[in-house]
Amino acid sequence: MKLHINLNNTFVEVTCLLYVLLFVYASVSKILDFESFQVQLGQSPLLSIYAGWMSWLVISLEILISILLLFPKTRGIGLWASFNLMVMFTVYIFIILHYSSFVPCSCGGILEKMTWQMHLAFNIVFVLLALIAIIFKKETGTIFKCHKSAGIAVSAFLSIATVVVLYINSESEMHYNNPFTRRYIKTSIHYVASKDLKFNSYYFAGYSGSKIYFGNSVAPLSMLSIDTAFQKFEKIRIDFKDEGIPFKYVRIYIRGKYFYLGDGTVPRMFRGSTSSWKIDLEFKGIPSFTSAAIIDSTSFVFRNNTGENGSNIIGIYNADDSIKVKYSPYLLKKQIDGIFDTDGSLQYDEKSKKIIYAYFYRNEFLTADKNANLINTDHTIDTTTKANIKVAKLKGGDQRKMAAPPMMVNAGFSAYDNCLFMRSKIRGFYENEDLWENGGEVIDVYNLKKRSYVLSIPIFGSHNGRFKEFMVTGTHLYLIFGNTLMIYKFQNTLKKEIDNL
Incomplete structure (x- = not known):
């Protein structure tokens, strides 16, 4: 014992x-x-x-x-x-x-x-x-x-x-109810390939069928396309005689079987078929616009600064409507001046049939239907609720400019079927400093249907140049660094999130 x-x-x-x-x-x-x-x-x-x-x-x-x-x-x-x-x-x-x-x-x-x-x-x-x-x-x-x-x-x-x-x-x-804690999942994306675009003036014009299209800000009538197998590049030349139109900022948009050529400073908007790449239609009565997104073959959503006191305002142009231009004056919410504080990115997601607008300088974005009726106002996970900007008035208040460099919060986004990919410039809690100190950024992913945060994707700095812009489809993430296209495939959790929308 x-x-x-x-x-x-x-x-x-x-x-x-x-x-x-x-x-x-x-x-x-x-x-x-x-x-x-x-x-x-x-x-x-x-x-x-x-x-x-x-x-x-x-x-x-x-x-x-x-x-x-x-x-x-x-x-x-x-x-x-x-x-x-x-x-x-x-x-x-x-x-x-x-x-x-x-x-x-x-x-x-x-x-x-x-x-x-x-x-x-x-x-x-x-x-x-x-x-x-x-x-x-x-x-x-x-x-x-x-x-x-x-x-x-x-x-x-x-x-x-x-x-x-x-x-x-x-x-x-x-x-x-995220208090700005990001979740990084290593298996969310997988590197597929990279392609040299030769010039750093290319931007994403859109995608249709099995091709991704790139516009060129320097040569507006010259485009590129790449097939989704990432093997075949094709140079495209748009057939268009501008007849001396004083274009300043031409942008190409791809939607289904059509392409659109627009410049809000003129303002003009044209349409053509992607089968011939020839302009065959001009939309009449186009208002000036600072950004636009195609809704369907005869309508698009735009933003201009014709609101009260020159503030930004969202409008819908519909060529088939007797009243071609309709504004939604209360969609964008003023905080300071209604111009810089409401500046942001505008897109239309064809899959979910939603207009999406994300403010640059605060943690807020909104969704609206194709007629610009508000659906929801939501917030990104960072804590910047008010735009941190200083605005100076010049020439007796007729002109306004930024008096100091603004604090960028949301630097753009891409949406696919209720899945929102937001490019963030703000460091979250408990994050490694190396990512941000070495020129890295983060793409935060949100589920618009559930109105919830999903996960984050770190974007590390590249020797190929600075991170310019990105685009998502149902299966891939495309990024442009300088003149280099980087291609990633969605994996595991992220793919399930998109598939379940």
Whole structure:
């Protein structure tokens, strides 16, 4: 009997020592590389929202439990706390492996070399060690002295329930009430190919069928196309005699079987077939516009500055309507001057039949139907609710200019069937500084139907030139760096998100 008791005591002491070594090593590793630890928690599918205080709590608990395990009088409490904490860690890993949409990076130190499956097995072993030690230990004051089995069951249940509640709440907060914590998933896109466009004046004109089209800001009548197999480039020349029209800013748009040539400064808008690349129609009664997006073969949405006091305003042009031009004066919301503060990007998504407008200098975008009736006003996950700009009035107030460089928030977007890809210029919480210091940017993805944030895609700086613009289709992400086209394919989580829209 005495030998049995001694063996039990030895097992308890060895288990306590192992836990002390584990927790001290883990906490010291986290402290020495605390920023990376916070970043890892920020990318966790369970703890993203709580990364700030949770990082300190985990370290504090590991140190506190280690101290409790060192002294005989507090060893019992330390074992129970070790059991509870390790059950939480184990459930956390189990949820990541079986219920999370992605698997984040592992812990630091030696444990980082383990796979998540190995880490799960490692944690289960330590849970069993703590469980056996609790059973072997002779209790002197714990409330579970006579009811250890009940205590173990209750402790395990509470630990599991805590992690599950954290997971459910964190996912909800992450997608619908995000306080600017991004989620990066390594398997969201996969590099496919890159193509040299030869010149840095190309921009995305659109896509139709199996081809991507590029306009040229320097040579407006010269275009390029590439097939979706990324093998065949084709040079295109638009057949158009401008008859001396004083064009200043010509833009080409592709929509279905038609192409459109427009310049809002003239203003003029023409249409032709992509089968012949010849202009065969001019739309009459076109108002001036600073940006435009094609809705269908006879209508487009535009923005100009003919609103009150020269403010920006959204309008619809419809060649088939008796009243060709209709404005929506209350769609854009003024904050400062109605001009610079409402500046932004305009697109029409053919799949969802929605007009989308995203402000440049605040975390806000809106969706409207094809008649410019507001559907929703939503926000990006950053916290810039008001445009951070300074406007100076010149020549007695007749002219206005930026008095200081503005803080760009949303630098453009691309939409596909209720999936919005927003180019962000603002660094989020718990993000690595290297991405931003080296000229990187981020594309945040939103589900317009659910009105939720999905994930983020880091765009690293390229030796091929600065990041100019991008476009998405149902399967691929296209980016232009200088004169280089970069092509990526959607993978796993992102593909599922698009497919389920």
